[in-house]
Amino acid sequence: MFIATRTKTGKEIQTDSKVAIAELQNCQNSGETTDDVFRAVFGKEQPGQLRCYGRSVTTSSLKEDEETNKLKQKHANEINSLKEEMNEMREEM
Incomplete structure (x- = not known):
């Protein structure tokens, strides 16, 4: 880069x-x-600073973004499984 x-x-x-x-x-x-x-x-690296990411990015903000993305993916998977389950229930009726 x-x-x-x-x-x-x-x-x-x-x-x-x-x-x-x-x-x-x-x-x-x-x-x-x-x-x-x-x-x-x-x-x-200097403590609290990250090269090539810009001025406002820190290690903790990167970790927070990573955790947020994991939670979003988990919730999206859960929503998809619930939708599939709901469709199966509708088909049974």
Whole structure:
């Protein structure tokens, strides 16, 4: 994602971005995971901050969103099963 956002416009890339892109590509070619590569190039995350997500996103807000999505999926599944059950009852009548 970092590479795509820095090279998409076709303009000249800043030197620090060029260095970071080269390091990222070298580490990726060595077979490391993307998270390990990112940490190796940019360092450890600061507490309460997430890179590449914007200013207002925190780890707790990501967890809340994940839990909300799980609950929504659970409720949607429950609604579908209840609708199926109701249709079966109607057919029996």
